Amino acid sequence: MGRAPCCSKVGLHRGPWTPREDTLLTNYIQAHGEGHWRSLPKKAGLLRCGKSCRLRWMNYLRPDIKRGNITPDEDDLIIRLHSLLGNRWSLIAGRLPGRTDNEIKNYWNTHLSKRLISQGTDPNTHKKLMGHVVQETKGRSNKKSKTKKKAEKPIRDYDRHVEPEKPKVHLPKPIRVCSFSMVRNYSFEGIKNINNIINITTCESSSQEKGDHGVDDVPWFSFKEGDHDHLANDNDNDQCQDQPYHDHDDHLVINGTSTTTTDHNSTLEKLYEEYLQLLKTEEYDHHDQVELDSFAEPLLI
DNA sequence: AACAGGTTCAACCGCCGACGT
DNA sequence: CACGTCGGCGGTTGAACCTGT
Numbered sequence: 001m002g003r004a005p006c007c008s009k010v011g012l013h014r015g016p017w018t019p020r021e022d023t024l025l026t027n028y029i030q031a032h033g034e035g036h037w038r039s040l041p042k043k044a045g046l047l048r049c050g051k052s053c054r055l056r057w058m059n060y061l062r063p064d065i066k067r068g069n070i071t072p073d074e075d076d077l078i079i080r081l082h083s084l085l086g087n088r089w090s091l092i093a094g095r096l097p098g099r100t101d102n103e104i105k106n107y108w109n110t111h112l113s114k115r116l117i118s119q120g121t122d123p124n125t126h127k128k129l130m131g132h133v134v135q136e137t138k139g140r141s142n143k144k145s146k147t148k149k150k151a152e153k154p155i156r157d158y159d160r161h162v163e164p165e166k167p168k169v170h171l172p173k174p175i176r177v178c179s180f181s182m183v184r185n186y187s188f189e190g191i192k193n194i195n196n197i198i199n200i201t202t203c204e205s206s207s208q209e210k211g212d213h214g215v216d217d218v219p220w221f222s223f224k225e226g227d228h229d230h231l232a233n234d235n236d237n238d239q240c241q242d243q244p245y246h247d248h249d250d251h252l253v254i255n256g257t258s259t260t261t262t263d264h265n266s267t268l269e270k271l272y273e274e275y276l277q278l279l280k281t282e283e284y285d286h287h288d289q290v291e292l293d294s295f296a297e298p299l300l301i
Numbered sequence: 302a303a304c305a306g307g308t309t310c311a312a313c314c315g316c317c318g319a320c321g322t
Numbered sequence: 323c324a325c326g327t328c329g330g331c332g333g334t335t336g337a338a339c340c341t342g343t
Contacts, residue, residue, distance in 0.1 A: 015313090016311070038328065051314095052312075052313080089331080109333095111309095
């Protein structure tokens with residue numbers, strides 16, 4: 001597997017982007033579209049590596065990006081999605097319109113993980129910590145509350161456009177599903193639970209903003225009739241063995257296993273509650289553990 | 302005012318899988 | 323099948339900033 005040479009190449013700019021570089025990149029992408037990151041810097045007149053350009057565009061310059069002011073609803077959704085998906089920031093970001101994986105990752109590391117710890121929850125496992133003593137969250141937020149007057153925030157990239165608005169759960173940008181390990185080795189329960197996730201995360205898709213590829217309504221996992229083309233991404237018609245698809249009876253087929261997709265009524269909240277209930281249940285024995293693992297495994301692996 | 306320590310977040314690094322040849 | 327390229331991802335870093343003393 002070849003390794004792309006990157007910014008270490010001599011002669012390329014590194015570090016913070018200048019307004020001029022931003023303009024050049026934005027103008028080029030507006031004129032020619034995204035992609036071909038490797039050749040983009042040269043064509044755009046930038047002394048940056050392609051990766052750096054892509055990162056700058058994806059995490060900051062994209063017009064649909066919403067920055068700052070993560071709402072409590074978004075907080076909650078991030079925590080729930082993290083409990084199911086782990087550190088799959090791009091997938092989590094895909095469910096939050098205008099949020100980038102980098103922003104969510106940063107937010108998790110600086111806010112949410114600390115908050116969970118302070119609430120006695122292990123941010124990695126989302127299980128209650130043993131022997132936890134609830135204590136005040138250490139950090140700036142508490143310090144701020146002691147401050148007489150809140151200092152004015154510095155003007156950073158972060159603050160250029162702040163649009164607090166109610167989060168809309170939306171369909172994520174299309175990804176290469178074929179490589180996504182969740183589709184492998186499902187148990188039947190796991191498949192049903194993924195359907196539950198699909199249900200909650202697509203319920204407001206009508207308000208979805210344009211994806212970064214300019215494709216609307218391309219689901220993360222679309223199990224609707226005919227949508228397997230999206231899952232196959234660039235594959236024209238052949239159904240990859242590892243990819244879920246529908247047969248003619250609207251049965252989902254994953255790794256040769258077929259099931260129905262009619263049960264789309266449960267919400268992620270319900271799923272999550274049930275999962276937590278199972279964890280808390282006194283009668284939760286080893287057998288249940290095995291079942292629960294098969295329940296959650298497809299979501300976590 | 303100066304300093305130390307903590308926090309934030311943009312950017313970089315290194316790895317991986319898909320894909321083309 | 324092997325190899326190289328590309329796009330994408332998660333982890334990490336470090337400069338800029340904030341707060342308390």
